[in-house]
Every structure is written in structure tokens, then in C-alpha cells.
Amino acid sequence: MRGADSTGGTRRRGCPLCAVFVSGTGTDVGKTVLTAALLRALRLAGVAAQAVKPVQTGVPAGEEYTAQQADARVYASAVADLSPVPGLAPASVLRSFSLPASPHLAAACQGKRLEAAELAQDVLKHWESLNGAAELLLLEGAGGLCVPLNEREDMLDLMAALDLPVLLVGGNGLGALNHALLSLAALRDRGLGLAALALIPTQPATVGAEDEARILADNLRMLRARLARSGCDAPVLELPRLARLDGAAWQRLAEALSPLAEKLTHWTERARGEMAADLVARDHGTVWHPYASAVALPPLCAARSSHDNRIVLTDGRELIDGMSSWWSAAHGYNHPRLLAALRSQAGRMPHVMFGGLTHAPAVDLAERLLQHMPPGLERVFFADSGSVAVEVALKMALQYQQGRGETRRTRFLTPRGGYHGDTLGAMSVCDPVTGMHSLFAGLLPQQIFVERPSCRFDMPFDPASLDDARRALEHHGQEVAAVILEPVVQGAGGMWFYHPDYLRGLTALCREAGTLLIFDEIATGFGRTGKFFAAEWAGVTPDILCCGKALTGGVLTLAATACTGDVARGICGAGRVFMHGPTFMANALACAVAGAALDILDENRWQMQIAGLEAAMRKGLEPCRSLPGVADVRVLGGIGVVEMEQPVNTAALQRFFVEQGVWIRPFNRLIYLMPPYASPLADVSRLCAVVKEAVHRGAYRTGV
Numbered sequence: 001m002r003g004a005d006s007t008g009g010t011r012r013r014g015c016p017l018c019a020v021f022v023s024g025t026g027t028d029v030g031k032t033v034l035t036a037a038l039l040r041a042l043r044l045a046g047v048a049a050q051a052v053k054p055v056q057t058g059v060p061a062g063e064e065y066t067a068q069q070a071d072a073r074v075y076a077s078a079v080a081d082l083s084p085v086p087g088l089a090p091a092s093v094l095r096s097f098s099l100p101a102s103p104h105l106a107a108a109c110q111g112k113r114l115e116a117a118e119l120a121q122d123v124l125k126h127w128e129s130l131n132g133a134a135e136l137l138l139l140e141g142a143g144g145l146c147v148p149l150n151e152r153e154d155m156l157d158l159m160a161a162l163d164l165p166v167l168l169v170g171g172n173g174l175g176a177l178n179h180a181l182l183s184l185a186a187l188r189d190r191g192l193g194l195a196a197l198a199l200i201p202t203q204p205a206t207v208g209a210e211d212e213a214r215i216l217a218d219n220l221r222m223l224r225a226r227l228a229r230s231g232c233d234a235p236v237l238e239l240p241r242l243a244r245l246d247g248a249a250w251q252r253l254a255e256a257l258s259p260l261a262e263k264l265t266h267w268t269e270r271a272r273g274e275m276a277a278d279l280v281a282r283d284h285g286t287v288w289h290p291y292a293s294a295v296a297l298p299p300l301c302a303a304r305s306s307h308d309n310r311i312v313l314t315d316g317r318e319l320i321d322g323m324s325s326w327w328s329a330a331h332g333y334n335h336p337r338l339l340a341a342l343r344s345q346a347g348r349m350p351h352v353m354f355g356g357l358t359h360a361p362a363v364d365l366a367e368r369l370l371q372h373m374p375p376g377l378e379r380v381f382f383a384d385s386g387s388v389a390v391e392v393a394l395k396m397a398l399q400y401q402q403g404r405g406e407t408r409r410t411r412f413l414t415p416r417g418g419y420h421g422d423t424l425g426a427m428s429v430c431d432p433v434t435g436m437h438s439l440f441a442g443l444l445p446q447q448i449f450v451e452r453p454s455c456r457f458d459m460p461f462d463p464a465s466l467d468d469a470r471r472a473l474e475h476h477g478q479e480v481a482a483v484i485l486e487p488v489v490q491g492a493g494g495m496w497f498y499h500p501d502y503l504r505g506l507t508a509l510c511r512e513a514g515t516l517l518i519f520d521e522i523a524t525g526f527g528r529t530g531k532f533f534a535a536e537w538a539g540v541t542p543d544i545l546c547c548g549k550a551l552t553g554g555v556l557t558l559a560a561t562a563c564t565g566d567v568a569r570g571i572c573g574a575g576r577v578f579m580h581g582p583t584f585m586a587n588a589l590a591c592a593v594a595g596a597a598l599d600i601l602d603e604n605r606w607q608m609q610i611a612g613l614e615a616a617m618r619k620g621l622e623p624c625r626s627l628p629g630v631a632d633v634r635v636l637g638g639i640g641v642v643e644m645e646q647p648v649n650t651a652a653l654q655r656f657f658v659e660q661g662v663w664i665r666p667f668n669r670l671i672y673l674m675p676p677y678a679s680p681l682a683d684v685s686r687l688c689a690v691v692k693e694a695v696h697r698g699a700y701r702t703g704v
């Protein structure tokens with residue numbers, strides 16, 4: 001499969017929205033005049049453009065075109081002498097409110113509430129309703145970038161929702177630099193493209209003409225230099241100062257804007273050039289995907305942006321996320337607190353080597369992690385991914401045993417059905433069948449495998465489920481450095497939930513056999529199972545605990561391996577050191593974001609959110625149990641699993657799910673959900689309904 005088809009969906013009917021957003025560095029900087037002049041420039045260049053105000057305030061309903069202050073009148077006057085485009089009014093106002101105030105307040109005064117997503121829908125509907133008559137929309141915002149739409153969202157959110165390039169208009173005069181630079185930084189922070197920066201001279205300040213000319217010219221020079229420094233090639237345009245807006249003035253302005261109009265014309269052509277399809281084709285030419293072939297190319301969707309519990313594709317389709325990006329994005333996407341932490345740390349210090357240096361984000365995080373972990377864990381080693389955290393844990397156990405003279409203890413014991421990562425050491429303790437040990441047989445250390453913890457989480461505990469582990473430890477105990485397992489939930493090895501009493505029994509067996517116990521909480525940590533760490537279900541403290549994935553809320557890669565004081569002292573006796581030290585150890589950006597993710601968790605809403613997810617998935621997935629092909633349905637905390645009798649066709653299911661507007665990626669015999677904690681429950685129900693539909697229709701077998 002290649003190109004757009006491989007997204008598995010149907011393209012939005014009609015042309016994708018071609019538009020540019022016009023915003024100001026403040027109010028009254030000449031945004032409306034510039035929009036009108038650009039409308040004229042585009043019309044002169046033969047582009048069927050329309051100026052649109054998604055929200056206008058200060059205009060009584062029904063008076064959009066007549067009121068003195070109505071922008072539509074300004075737009076119309078700029079093109080009054082040009083022949084009209086058939087079927088296309090020069091301007092349109094989508095929502096108007098009478099109070100001349102910020103949109104959030106003007107709307108509230110009329111008992112309304114504005115939402116960026118709804119306003120974006122207004123724009124898309126308007127574009128569709130024009131039925132191809134317009135080639136380009138000039139969307140003029142109300143006021144500047146950070147003008148609020150509601151308590152949570154600003155104009156910037158509307159721009160981001162539409163993902164349009166922005167034409168930023170500023171006054172040229174005293175204070176221009178400050179306002180323009182702040183606005184440019186805000187745009188950059190949101191990942192929005194700058195189409196151009198246009199400066200209109202403001203009323204002369206109390207300086208002489210010569211000084212004023214120097215100031216205005218320097219403003220332009222400075223802004224050009226700053227944009228170039230940040231790698232932005234958008235033009236900085238200088239517009240003439242005009243005393244009166246008559247026909248001649250409109251013409252002069254339009255001429256000054258004609259290079260920009262030209263640029264936008266090309267841009268619209270490029271937008272129509274199906275960038276999305278292009279991206280997948282280029283990917284197929286160069287990039288390798290996880291667990292995928294580089295010859296039989298996997299179906300791909302191109303993601304453009306994300307927010308809350310949504311992933312937005314390059315063709316504008318928005319998917320409800322059911323995966324939290326492999327368990328990591330527990331708090332959803334683009335969480336403002338995580339991004340704020342990222343930005344402020346980036347501004348201070350992104351990274352320094354951790355050998356011989358330390359920093360507050362790392363120390364704070366270590367202290368806070370230990371507060372959340374089972375008592376007895378005392379020391380934290382930061383690693384750059386989950387697999388590396390597991391390697392670190394295994395090396396810790398080996399060095400610990402060497403340190404106390406137990407040199408025969410070089411092997412690891414682990415239940416079948418586990419998953420611990422893809423590096424060699426971690427892979428050696430993954431389930432030997434699903435972990436494909438046969439492929440790497442010559443290289444992998446031979447570990448000791450025992451029966452999967454057979455007693456279900458939701459059944460009374462069966463002590464016999466420990467028999468195999470007991471036998472193995474009696475037999476091999478002297479060779480075992482540590483037992484490693486995922487507490488309560490075996491994740492990628494089979495999405496299996498087992499009884500916490502198994503962990504209590506196993507802990508006792510480890511103590512008797514003199515081996516260490518390692519809990520891999522990379523998937524289970526940070527609330528996903530209904531406890532902060534899954535070890536809490538059993539009330540036991542392992543000797544070593546690994547965490548990762550949701551640690552940074554899915555923003556950056558970071559993991560941590562914590563151990564008890566006894567393990568730390570055992571490793572480091574007689575002047576020995578622990579032999580590990582990745583280049584990006586304790587990356588300051590990642591540590592800062594992880595700190596913010598802990599802040600979110602410390603607000604303690606996660607218990608309620610997980611309980612809500614659990615109830616919604618129990619209700620929504622239960623009906624699958626009676627469908628043909630289904631082997632089991634189980635839900636624990638924020639994890640919902642439909643286990644099939646046969647392996648599913650992941651590519652066919654992915655196509656079906658994307659068509660249905662959800663993002664779910666099944667593997668092997670498992671169709672599972674792991675939505676972000678704050679997912680609206682209606683979205684969780686939708687995820688469940690789509691899973692049910694897929695199973696019902698047999699979409700897991702072939703594709704529909």
C-alpha cells in the first residue's frame with residue numbers, strides 16, 4: 001500500500017482548507033486594514049480570496065455590514081472598484097457579538113461560550129459552503145494571539161486547531177520590537193508557521209522626523225535579524241503610512257503587499273499538492289518502523305499534531321486516542337503544564353553531562369519518585385529508556401551478587417509471558433516465544449523461565465500458582481542473581497492481569513533463595529493499574545524497581561531504576577562503583593517534564609479518572625465476550641483487553657479503526673485500550689463501541 005490510500009481512510013470531500021490567519025501584535029495595529037489590502041492584492045493577482053472574521057465583537061447582530069465599526073465594510077471598500085468574483089462575497093463574519101470586548105467576555109455577555117474546536121468547525125463549514133468559489137480565505141482573528149476565547153483557550157488555539165500559517169501585523173513605532181518579538185515567540189511555542197510579519201507605521205511619537213525614520217528602519221532591521229537567527233525565512237514587510245483610506249491608498253497598500261500575495265498563491269498550490277500522501281511515500285522510501293518490514297512496507301498514517309486525547313492527521317482527520325502512545329501519554333497530548341516545564345527548562349539548560357555535575361530537575365525528581373515508591377527504595381539511577389533501565393537493573397543485580405562473593409549467581413529467573421524491552425539483556429528475560437528468542441539464540445544469555453502467574457487478578461488466589469517458581473528456585477536458586485517480573489500486569493507479553501498474592505509469595509521465595517527481586521513497573525507505574533505503582537497491590541518492596549513510559553507523560557524518553565540502600569551498599573563496597581553511565585543520563589529537559597507530570601499526579605485526580613475509565617471500559621467491552629472469536633474480556637484500572645482466539649490482522653484493524661476515527665493498535669491476539677487518564681467518558685465509550693464493531697464485523701480477520 002502506498003500514498004494516501006494507506007491511511008486507510010477516505011479523503012475529506014472537496015479541497016482541503018486553503019487559508020492564512022491574520023493576527024496582530026496587539027489591538028488597533030491595523031490588522032483589518034492590512035487584511036483588506038491583502039484581499040485586494042490577491043484579487044488583483046487573480047486569486048478568488050475572501051476575508052473572514054470567525055469572531056467579531058462590537059457589532060450588534062445583523063449589522064455586520066452596516067455598523068460603523070464592522071470590519072466587513074472595510075474589506076468591501078478595499079475591493080469596491082474591482083469586478084466581483086461570481087458567487088463570492090468579499091467578506092464574511094461567522095459569529096458576532098455586540099460588546100466591544102475580548103471574545104470570551106463578549107460571548108459570555110450574550111450567554112454564549114466559545115470553543116476553539118467549534119470555531120474551527122465554523123471555518124471548515126464555511127469553506128465547504130463556498131463550494132469551490134473561493135481559492136483562499138484570509139481569516140482575521142480578534143485582537144492579538146493571546147486574546148482569550150474562554151478560560152482555557154486563546155486565539156492561538158483556534159489557529160492551532162486549523163494549523164494555518166499566520167500573517168502577523170504589528171505597528172511600527174516605539175514598542176514595536178517588544179510586541180512583535182513576544183508574539184513571534186508565542187507563535188513559535190505553538191509550532192505555528194509564520195507567513196510574514198507586516199509592520200504599519202503607528203502615529204508619530206514625539207520625536208523628530210529624522211529620528212523617527214531611524215527608529216522605524218531599525219525596527220525592521222532588528223526583526224529581520226531575529227527571525228533569521230531563529231531560522232525563519234518569512235519576509236518582514238514595511239507598509240506605507242496613509243492619512244486617508246481612499247482608492248489610491250488601497251492601491252498603494254495592495255502594491256506593497258503584492259510579493260506576499262504572490263507567495264500565498266504558491267502556498268495554496270502547495271497545500272493542494274497533498275503533502276500528506278507525500279510524507280508517507282517519502283517515509284516508505286527511507287524510514288524503518290517498529291517491528292516492521294523495510295520491504296513489505298507497513299500501512300502508515302501521517303500525524304500532524306495532537307491535543308488532549310486526540311491525534312490529528314495531516315489530512316485534518318482527528319482520531320480519538322486509545323493507546324496513550326504505548327502507555328506513555330497518560331495525561332493526554334500537549335498538556336500545558338508539561339509543555340510549560342519543557343519550555344522553561346529549555347530556556348535555562350536543556351542538558352549537561354551527569355558525570356561530575358548535577359542539577360535541580362534531577363535531584364527533585366529522584367526525591368519525589370522515592371516518596372511515591374514502596375518504602376525501602378533509597379537510590380535512583382536515571383536511564384534514557386525503559387530497556388536501558390532494565391539493563392541497569394540486571395547489571396545492578398549482577399554487581400550486587402559479585403560484591404558479596406556470590407559469583408555463581410549470574411542468571412535471571414522470570415515468569416513466561418513477560419516483556420522487558422528490546423535490548424539484548426532485557427530481551428533475554430522477555431517471553432521466549434513472543435520475544436522471538438530463536439532469532440538471537442546464539443547471543444542471548446540463557447535465563448530460567450517459570451510458568452506464567454496463572455491465577456487471575458479477579459479470582460481467589462490459588463497457592464499452587466507459585467509451585468513452578470518454588471521448584472525452579474529450589475533447583476537453580478544458587479545460580480540466580482535476581483527474579484524479574486512485571487507486578488500484577490504483564491503488558492506487551494500478553495496483557496495478563498494476575499493475583500497480587502503471587503507477588504507476596506514470590507517475594508518470600510526470593511528471600512529464602514537469596515536472590516534479589518526486580519519489579520519492572522515501566523508499563524504499570526504512575527497510576528495505570530489503579531495504584532501509583534502496581535507493587536502497592538501486594539504491599540511488597542522489591543530490591544530494585546524500574547519505571548519509565550508515563551514518567552514524562554509521554555513527552556520525552558526517560559526511565560529510572562531505583563534500588564534499596566542494601567543493594568546500593570552491596571554494589572559499592574570496598575571502593576567499587578556501578579559501571580553504567582549513558583550520555584544523556586538525567587537529561588534536564590526530561591527530568592523537568594517528569595517533575596511536572598508528578599505535579600499533575602499529585603493533584604490526585606488520577607484515582608477518579610482511572611476509576612471512571614475502568615467503569616466505562618467494563619461496560620463498553622463486556623458485550624464483546626459473547627461474540628464469536630473472543631477468548632476473554634478483562635479490565636483493570638485504565639487497561640481494557642479483548643483477547644481473541646486467533647492472532648488478529650493488525651494492518652486490517654488499523655485501517656478499520658482509523659476509518660472509524662479512533663487510534664487503537666492491536667498486536668498478536670490482543671485488541672486492547674489504554675486511553676489517556678483524562679479522556680472524556682463519551683470518547684472511551686466510542687473506543688469500546690468501535691472495538692465491538694470490529695470484532696462483530698470480523699474486521700480482525702481480513703479487513704472490511
Ligand SMILES: *Cc1c(COP(=O)(O)O)cnc(C)c1O
Nearest residue numbers: 385386387419420421491522523
Ligand atoms: C515498554 C516496556 C519496556 C521497554 O521500555 P522502552 O522505553 O520501550 O525501552 C520495558 N518493560 C516494560 C514492562 C515495558 O512495558
